[in-house]
Each structure stands twice: as structure tokens, then as C-alpha cells.
Amino acid sequence: MVRLVISILLLLWSLLCVFPAPVFFMWYMAIMVTEFPVIFISATVLVLLWGIKVNHWQLAGTLTGAVALLLFLTPVVRSYLLSRTLKKNLEQAFNGMYVTKQNKPFKIGKLFSTGDKVYAPFTTVVYNAPAAEPLTMDVYQAGAKGNRPCIIVVHGGSWAGGDSRQLPELNERLTTEGYVIVSINYRLAPEFHSPAPVEDLVTAMKYLKANASQYHIDTTRFVLLGRSAGAQIAMAAAYNELKYDVAGVISFYGPSDMIWGYLHPNSPLVMNSCKVMDDYLGGTLAQLPERYKASSPAEYVTGKMVPTLLLHGTNDALVAYEHSPRLVAKLKNTPTQYYLLTMPWATHGCDYTLNGPSGQLTTYAVEAFLKHVCR
DSSP states (O other): OHHHHHHHHHHHHHGGGTSOOSSHHHHHHHHHHHHSHHHHHHHHHHHHHHGGGOOTTHHHHHHHHHHHHHHHHHHHHHHHHHHHHHHHHHHHHSTTOOOOSSSOSOOGGGGGOOOOOOOOOEEEEEEEOOSSSOEEEEEEOOSSSSSEEEEEEEOOSTTTSOOTTSSOHHHHHHHHTTOEEEEEOOOOTTTSOTTHHHHHHHHHHHHHHHTHHHHTEEEEEEEEEEETHHHHHHHHHHTTTTTTTOSEEEEESOOOOHHHHHHSOOOTTTOOHHHHHHHHHTSOTTTOHHHHHHTOGGGGOSSOOOOEEEEEETTOSSSOTTHHHHHHHHHTTSSOOEEEEEETTOOTTTTSSTTSHHHHHHHHHHHHHHHHHTO
């Protein structure tokens, strides 16, 4: 009986590999299940082997465990299948891109790794000192000599939380590839409203240009990278104020159409997305329709935009996956180079670990994209 109960629990958890998290706390579990699959696959195999010595409820527990095992395997199998065409798809999307054959997009062995920790020291500096608390940025120097491309990272957190230390693993890795990484803090809601964070990003860019020699930055090769709310900020800046200043923009599961997002809210059991947008924009869609429009990156797509890399999972319970295809629908009618990496198993924050199925694919795509736009 105990084996059956455990098998049922595993089966319920395994459903997060194919369905979005129905409530907020299960979103955390979804990240664990999909990005650390070895743990759950191993646990399920042990439960199945346990059945060899258990007679009561054996068949029911075995069948339940077998289904759970198959579902836990889906992120691994899907990642492998997607990796087989990723190099070709990237080269087709970005004309002239050459993706090195040295690295594979996905290696099963890395799922068993705890990660190759890269120590990359950073310096925290003040880039703007408004009336409120000074705004800071963390500057990671490139592991190469000379003036290097600069990647400006904009953190997520529903525009109301998070900071520049969020998910530093990719920052540290990219320094070894020869990039200067700058992770910024910006003014947060509800105290400050849009477009304050975009203005802060523009100010950060001006600061870096003015101090480029100090940080060894090539000012002709800036790229913006944002996650979640930070992706909206990065895209809004890249498609408008900074469209002539950046070489590309990368969006990890970011909202691109604020009006559509307000009209199609998340389940309240996951997040009150309308309240989040109200706080960020200073009011409801009915009260401030023009501000919602002005904060939507998709609204700026009228011609050739900067090269764009979109990374999004279809099981995202916090920022609907549909945001990315909606942006693609506009980009494809322009000469813009773009690519949407769709991960059918992935949820919000799927790059929590670079060794997971999503982390491996997104890191490969980001590195290939950066090499292309920063040539």
C-alpha cells in the first residue's frame, strides 16, 4: 500500500512535465521536476524495483510508477530531439551564422553534473543616483584582453522584486567566453511605474558608454538580455530608445504584449497578473490604455528591428507562452533576424540550472546568438 501511495505521488508530480503548474507553489516543483529529472527518474526506478519484493497492490503500483517514469523522461527525450535540429535552425534563422561543431546543444551526461562552477568576481558600482536609493550595477570583467562585447542583464521579479544577483551562473559562464557582463538594478513597482525601468536601462547604457575604457567595453557591441519582467524592459528599450545602440536582444520567457496579457490573465491560483501589471503601469488597462501600449515591445515592431532571440516554454504558468509567438507574428513581416526556441516541457525560470534540459539548450542558443551578433 505504501508503494502505491508513493507511486501516485510520483505520478502527480510527473504531470508537471506536460502540464503547467495549477497553483503557485507547484511552479517551484515544476522547475525541479523538469530541470532536475535525474532525481525523479531515479526515485521512480527505485520504487518500481521495490515492487519485486512487495506482493500487495503490486500491479497497481507498478503501472502507476511506470506511467510516472515515462512522464519524467519526457523532458530528457524532448530535449534530445530538439537538440538534433537546433544548430541548423539557428543557422537558418540568422543568416551568416556559423555555429561551432565543438559543442553539442544537449548532453545527457550533464544532467548528472552539479555544474562546472566558474568563479567570476564582479564590482558593484553606482550608475545613477536619483532622489531615491542609488541604482547599482554588477560588472563582471571579461576573461579576455582588449575591448570586449558587453551584455547588459536585466533581472526579473514581476517588476516589483528581484535584483542584479539573480541567476548569476550564466553571467559567470559568459565571462569565460570573452564578454563583459553588466547586471543592473532598476527602480521597482509599485513605488515607480513604467517607463522608469526602461529609463534606468537607458541611463545604464549611457554610463557604460561614458566609462567604456575603464571596463574595456566595445561600445559597438552591446546586447541586452532580460528574464521575465526584465525581458519586457530589455525588449522595450531595444525596439525603441536603444534600437540604434544595441547589436541584439535576448528574451527569456518575457511578456511582449501587455494589452493581450491583461486581457488574458493568469489563473489567480498562480499569480494575480492583472494586479502585477496595475502596480507596474500605475493603473488598469481601462485607465491607462496608452501606457499599456507603450510598454508592449510588440507595438514597436514596424520595420527591421535588432536581431532577437526568444526562449520560452509552453508550460510557463507565470508569463503565457503565447507572448512569444505573438511577437514572432509581427517580426516575421519585417526583415528582422529572429528565432524562437520553444521548449514544450519548460516552465518559467527553466534556466535555473545550466545543466538541465532547458538550461543546456538555452545556453547553447545564447552563446551561438552572441557570437553571431557580436562578430
